[in-house]
Amino acid sequence: MRALLAVAVLALGATACAPADAGQSVEVPGQPGRSKSAAAERATRRAYDGAPPVVPHAPFGAACTSCHTAQGIEVEGLGFAPPSPHAETAGLGLTARCQQCHVLRSTDALFVESGFAGLRQDLRRGRRLNPLAPPVIPHPGFMRENCSACHDGPAAREEIRTPHPERTRCGQCHVEQVTSDVFSR
């Protein structure tokens, strides 16, 4: 397995990485000077897969959408402000109140220890019928209508970045998997 990994790394032509703690920001590939949070760090901001992430920065007072624009922008000294995946959800448009779901984090202390173990926030493979078939969407589509927020642009994790950002109607080929059942009469 290690050999396989080594092959994979070599295949990508990357140099070896030093070990680092979660929480470190990473450079946006191909865009020197641009940085974003490591994926592992981002995953810690959610209580479980599907929970809204907490806001990882101090309150700025300005409207959230002045940085979290449709494409997102680089904020000097902070990193990349990602776009919102749900700009088109009814009730969550540009005039919505983001704080309804995304709250700040003002302390690391707890009132009482929690024993909650949530569904892990993780990458899941969208299954393909064959190596050339488009993968199905392995997560709910609701509130994630803006596919490019996560699958394109500097905020996208490399593993799920679309190789064809010029095609804008994603649902033409990628469908949401809503059940593991198969059809039977």
Place this chain on the structure above:
Amino acid sequence: MTQSDRRGFLSVLGAAGAGVVAFSCGDKREAERIVQGQLASSLSPADLTWGKAPCRYCGTGCGVEVGVRDGRVMAVRGDEQSPVNKGLLCVKGYHLPAMLYGKDRLTHPLRRRPDGTLERITWDEALDLVAERFQSTLTEHGPEAVAMYGSGQWTVFDGYAALKWVKGGMRSNNLDPNARLCMASAVMGFMTQFQSDEPMGCYEDLEAGDDFVLWGNNMAEMHPVLFSRMLETKRRRPDVRIVDLCTRRTPTSDYADLVVMFRPGSDLAIANGILHLLVRDGAIDEGFLTENCVFKRGVEDLDAIGYGCFGDQAERYGFKDEARDSSLDELKAFVAEYTPERVAELSGVAPAQLAALARIYGERNRGTVSLWCMGVNQHTRGTWMNNLITDLHLVTGKISRPGANPFSLTGQPSACGTAREVGTLSNRLPADMVVTNDEHRAKAEQIWGLEAGTINAKPGYHAVDMFRALARGDVKAMWIQTTNPWVSLPNLRRFERKPGDGRFVVVSEIYPTPTTDVADLILPSAAWVEREGVFGNTERRTQQWNKLVDAPGEAREDAWQIVEVARRMGMGHLFPWEGDDWHEAMFEEYRSFGLGTGKDLASYKELQATRGMLWPVVKGRETRYRYAAGHDPYVTKKAGVHFYKAKGYGERAAVWLRPWQPPAEVPDEEYPLWLTTGRVLEHWHTGSMTRRVPQLHQAVPEAYVELNRADATELGLKAGDRARVLSRRGQVELSVRIDDRGQPPRGTVFVPFFDEDRLVNELTLDALDSISKEPDYKKCAVRVERAGDAP
């Protein structure tokens, strides 16, 4: 690693490789972690079993889907099938599952030893102890010495079991819920005007309305999902207007077209001022009034009414309003003195703003929805204020049709379904009935199979008087379930208690709280989806859920606890069902109270199959708009409205003439600032659940005091400094916030009440609404002192 995982990894790499960029180091480490088995072992949403439930927290009643695996809740998601929230939630709802898993869940019955420590006992011992103490108190001191203090978070089962046990079994009416602290004024508003409780409209008003007037209601934080529905309406129809009437600028104000800031307590003057302008400008719908309304006037003598907290009234407040007939002409004369100039003097609201409000209510071709919650209800004249808001809709005929309704919002998930509909209040029975009415008692006795005359005709203590009686020693045995009065009662120091004072206090809870701290016996309760339940939300929607996971340890549902105690007291005939699986049978018995009366609930089977239904439900059809022809099956008219429940008013609604009167305590030289209290988005009520959710606690870990910048500067305080807030009743030290999420005007400070370590209710006054006996948490006088620098 399996073969397929390996292939998967390669295909993932392949996708990235085909893209324009290579892996960064951080992402590559992620990919390695995934390949090293974590992807293979991690579950996807499809691996969970999903069940439906309403949210545990507020009265909105959002539908959530609950994801369960191996007996534990691992995720929730907004229920897209729920007509309430259509898939959205707020931050509390998204973090619901963590509410169940605080490390200090109560899992076994605990009895307090004489030395104050707690010992674990068995359920049998605990239930025997409760039965024995209540029985001996009844025998020695009679039914006025026992009491049960319940909750708007009770399921219908809990409330119905409590009602039967207290009123049908112990023949006491000392049963009152914490809902007395939050929506009793709305109940009395609807009862005095329609002789039937609860709103006529539904949440579809939020799409159908043109103008939304929020009376003292920070909807953005308290009912976020309803607020987002309203914002979506405005996004689609930019001519929609939102008016925020407030005593402090809140996040709601940021989204309003018109912000009308007024002096605490002057809302009565503003509403009368709007009536004045509607009369002056001929905007009254006299045809509607003639056909559908009567006019009433009550006692207005301030000395006779009082505030429920001074002199003799501080021990027992029993003021009764007396109605007399009035008329449209008298109304016109009554509001004549509320000129824009006089209203401006009383309220600080500019005449131009008052005129804008009057135009909104007066415009015939636009639908107006008034929304309110605690600002209006927690008010020494809260019933009056409820009356006046509804008056604005009656005099303009803007009622009982889509997009034009007075709509009272509730704070607890089943304040409507349990407290109001089951009638777990000291004077009520199910389906709008009261213990003071002979026919109503007879009907309850007949359904319950009790001898005539069993139910006591004398109303019991309302919530605050119940705790006053406990403090005096008149109440000797009290059972408290699903609520935290030693944080939420006003003027808390009045109610300080030490176990071992000769009284017996039992508390059913899921976590340790300041209330369990003073209990003689603690019973561990099952929470939310750890048991089967029914809640009724703000829009008359009854929602059912099944048990989805086991409760921890020996925790059991509240209704079971009551049934078991009743059986031990020889009152098993009240709960004639075998074993523990009585939910459907109990619900169907309860449902028989309302059938045919306009309070018809859906059947249990219908509730199991749907995302809730709006009562009255007749022949399987719900009612979106009560009293409206074409909507309500009880209205036989072809068009218009019919207030068929108001038999005492000739089946018409009552317009009440209600004056402005000053609050109970106003700022003076010694205590120069107004204190108003309330909630924040992240925490629900006393925080016993939400503070155990890491994301919510970490967002707002402690209570604070919001100050106006000018006041802060004068006091030498800056943001983050420590301040001492003092009233005639107590003091609390808090950190200072300036120009934060809420911005009080000069002369007002705000403190949220969720924090058991910083109890703002040690400062509040136990002044009560004259009719509903609901406390006023929004207005008392304080002084602020500098206590130190920011830590």
